[in-house]
Amino acid sequence: MRRMRGVLLVLLTAVLVAGGAMLPYIASLVQDRYLESEVDVWTFDPVGLRLGDEPAVWPALCLMAGECEWLGWNSETNLSEEEAKAAAREAAVLLEKSGLAEPGVAGVGLDEMWTESVLLVSGGVRGLSAVLWNCSWNVVDSLGNFLFCNLLIDDSTGKLVQVTVSGPVFEGMEPIYAQMENWRTFLEDYYGLEVEVLGERTFETAVYDKGEGAGQTLGRGPVLERRFILGFNLGEELGRKKVRLDLLEGMTAFNIQ
Secondary structure, eight states, rough: OHHHHHHHHHHHHHHHHHHHHHHHHHHHHHHHHHHHHOOOOOOOOOOOOOOOOSSSHHHHHHHSOEEEEEEOOOOOOOHHHHHHHHHHHHHHHHHHTTTOOOTTTTOOGGGOEEEEEEEEEEESTTOEEEEEEEEEEEEEEEEEOOEEEEEETTTTTOOOOEEEEEEOOOOOOHHHHHHHHHHHHHHHHOOEEEEEEEEEEEEEEEEEEEESSSSSEEEEEEEEEEEEEEEEETTTTOOOEEEEEEETTEEEEOOOO
């Protein structure tokens, strides 16, 4: 009888050890079954992340304007790194020619750019994702001014979907509204979509200079900075998507959330 108990004890111990080793697998399996039963679980094809047969820029615009997750992307891309850099510089040239960026900001060599590819996945729309190229550079213009540019380029179309760039300093509200209209017109022509102004907000920012000793001294009066809410009309099925345009002190930001 004692021998039988010993055998049972050994068998029970073996079962517990094996069961412990299997717990991570069982927990993972249960979690997978739970996620499959959830209605809001993201579903997208990790191999072919093209959205539709025809490349379109609206998925990336929608992603940038909403809640999304940024992931590193080292897999296949539509554009090569050199092509993405060339597309970014071409977009910077357009911004400069349209008066939306400071003169000279597009004067950069491709080897002077920093780039990386990223994957954006929507947190609210099932299957909505896009691969983007993040392109950044700094240049010094002919007058010795430091200029910067950061553009996000849509991998499927080569179009920009986010902008942070050196911009003008505005004196009064009239130049700000004129620049906003320049942006609205540029975006309509660039994307081929109807763009309207849905709202706006003014910020007054005090500009300080470094003072002697401790503290700083007020260099000049408050600077007017403006945020505009723009609406892209994507048609009856997709509706209107909102993006931000910030005209700031020496900097312009488009579609930064």
